[in-house]
Amino acid sequence: MIKITDLEKFYRTEEVQTIAINKLSFEVKEGEFVSVMGPSGCGKSTLLNILGLLDDPNGGSYLFNGTEVAGFNERKRANLRKHNIGFVFQSFNLIDELSVFENVELPLIYTGVKAAERKERVHEVLEKMQIMHRRKHFPQQLSGGQQQRVAVARAVVNNPKLILADEPTGNLDSSNGNEVMDLLTELNATGTTIIMVTHSEHDAKYSHRIIRMLDGQKVTENILSEFKKRPKVEL
């Protein structure tokens, strides 16, 4: 599903050039659950941004479902993103001014889904995440675990092929963290591809494979369990 080859990203200030990704290559198959680990500043988040089409690489190739997307313009990227990719962040990133229902509904609005269908799908996913009873609440009225469940609900409501998770349990206690990881595993079991950046060895164990990075390069790759391709199930 994803194939990157010799990917490069550097940041330039007036005097210094910092290399964030240095000729990185790897592949992620459809339905796979991959963790990316490494110390702070190793380029994990930059990688995730590029994979999520939020940032442009400076060099190399990025094939998404066989299409080269490295040179896409903002409009094309936004289009690809809203139909194929869901995001889960460490700090949840819910919109404070919108209720739980409205936050989850947002991706459907941008993909032009009709109101009646939106309502149905949001309710469905909220039921699945067990936060239906909180649908009228605003983010500040929820616990961290609940907020992250809403964020996951929002990420999956459009039924994306790929979920990118940036330290999804970083702001949660262990029991809430485990719940979120179970959720991601369940999603993966239905065929959704997941790439997760994490510092936690515990969380990484939920995945099939761990890519370890240092200074923008891949250092090692550990296979934890055998990945068998399953057909993607519609949520």
Next chain:
Amino acid sequence: MFKNYIKIAWRNLLKDKFYNLISLLGLTIALTIAMFIIVWVKSELSYNSFINHENIFRISSNIQSGDGIQTWGVSTGPVATYAQNDIPEVKHAVRLRENYSYRTYSVGDHKFDIRGAYVDVDFFDMFQRKVIAGNRDMFLKDARSVVLTASTAEKLFGTTKAVGKTIKADFEDLFTVTGVVNDLPENSSVNYEMFFSLDIIRNTYVNNPYWKSMEADWGNFNFITYVELYDSQHHKKVNKKLTYIQQANDPNAELFKSDKAYYLQPINQMNLYSPGGIPQGINTVKIFSIVLFIILSIACINYVNLSTARASRRTKEVSIRKIIGAQKKSLLLQFITESVLFFSLAAILAIVLVYAFTPAFKEITAKDLNINFLDGSLSLIFLCVFLIIIIVSSIYPAFILTSFKPLLAIKGNMSGMSRGNLRKLLVTIQFVFSVMLIIGTMVISRQLEYITSKNPGYDRTQVLNFWMSNSMQNHAATVKERLKNIPGVSAVSFASNPIINNTNSTGDVAWDSSREKNEMVVTPMAIDEDFIPLMKMKLNAGENFKGISTDSTHYILNETAVKLTGIKNPIGKNFELYERKGTIIGVVEDFNFKSLKNDIGPMVMYYEPHTYRVYLKTSEENTAATITALENIWKEYTPDFEFNYSFLDASYEKMYLNDKRTGELFYIFTWIAIFVSCLGLFGLTTYTAQLKKREIGIRKVLGASVFQVTRLLSKEYLILILIAAVIAIPISWYLMQLWLQDFAYQTPLNWWIFISAGIITLFIALATVSFQAIKAGLANPVKNLRTD
């Protein structure tokens, strides 16, 4: 999606109450003032806006005066007659003369005040009056006919079916109503209520020693003449023909400018331009339009500044929307929707305020301004202004808000967000406006003060004056003695005209060298021997009238008249007025006998012991008793009429009432604009102080004093104000010069006005800024560092 935008907009509005309230308050006030200014400007510009106004002109006369030209808004009787009969391009030519002959009108026992005018009967066609009652062909058929407007007919008779009914003027003369027409617009130069036939004036020529008839009287400028042309483009041609006719027929042809005896002034320019077409009130209209622009700009700047400053608070939301898949277009639309919602809210509040303050506004402007939001043209103007300010103030913040990289913004890296320079620029522009407005207020109030306190060349304190009635005038000598004996009256004098605004004029003058050159038009004034001493006027040469019979051939000229005639050593030299030969016995120092908007013209005083206007010098004590005594004498001679009098002081102030009102209006608008400006500044500094909380905290921990923190936050604005003052001073100097052109006598534009305007702005701005700065300085640094 749209619903979602509105929802978010509404919630944001409620969430950021403080900033939104500041923005909303400023915007609402600005829109309210803007609507009032638009209504005022529109009313000024819609003067005389008859459907066919483009084809109607007033004929002004270009009179030679010394080496220059004076243009008067009046003309002589024959002009209209010739224009109508001999110039085919003229559709109608109409004379109008305000009626001063009658004071009181009565129907049965009821007395009425009515504004009347003598007109040619074509007046009703030219100004397209609808006939409500009567037969148009019978209108003003003789000297005893009158035509009323509908509301006057209602006022007098309770109905518009008033044809055949009679009105008594001054309890003697009976007039019959021959027609009723629809009312004339208030905002026009022909807004009269009753129209008399010109035959009344025509009949006064029967025994006239100088002129055979009104149609042959080229010497008296008694009328306002309006011409309606078939095609407005022909006005130059018509002027040429009029000049030719005048030069061929007028025995005083040399009085006029020989190549262009007249100026055809479009009637919709009569209120804003002098009769010669020189800008007068139009400069005030321009200045108010600038104030309108300034106020709206200040409000827009506030909005832009506060919304871009707060953009960082919205970055998370925008980033998430972008990550989820929102495209820039939909985000732009979202923020523009928010602005539209915000501005609409302000507009609704402004409309409420406009309705609430309309009575006050009408009182200040003394105009019956019609503010009707359903009126098509007015609401179209409002809508355009509204759209422009929305576009101006929503697009930039929307672009700022949607332009940043989503992940950087989410992670708090907002380096690209500060846009500090643009904000500084906008704040500087606001300061420029503030300095300009303060200078404007100072200059205008100084000019008004200057005019009202300027010594006009005579003493107007405690001088009471009134018009004598006919029966009183018949016993003038006795009346004068009786008035002198009233306790508190120290002097009594008769003169032919009001001294404050003497609009009389005649070209019927001659002196030894006058046949060769320097013909001039003078303001004549008949006075008695007590007038000059009563007014404490100064005689520069010669002597005053003595009150003896030989005075009837004596003249006193003012300095300007002497200068323009070119007579050297004038005392004892020949002079002739109204074909009465005599000698100059005195030269009076120039005094202002017209508004200070005009230069002092030539004046000739001649002797007449018993004219109609009475001047009394009274003492300050017991004025009421003096007036009662006067009234008693008046009643003895004229029991049916009310005693109307005025004090020169009061009349003098009244003459500048319009200017005073304009000044007041400007003053109010200025301070409101500055207030709105301060609101924005207050919001901005509150925000800056919040942003700098951490910096202030660290500085305080390291030992900074409250003063040093205040200085830190205020310093920036000090520099901006200095820059603003440098920009504002030359612009306001230019604009104020423009405004002062309306006045012949101008207050000097002293340098200190400009400097102090800068200082006042500085003071106001620092007061606004330091409130927040001191608050930030006093805050507990530990708390600020912890909450960061």
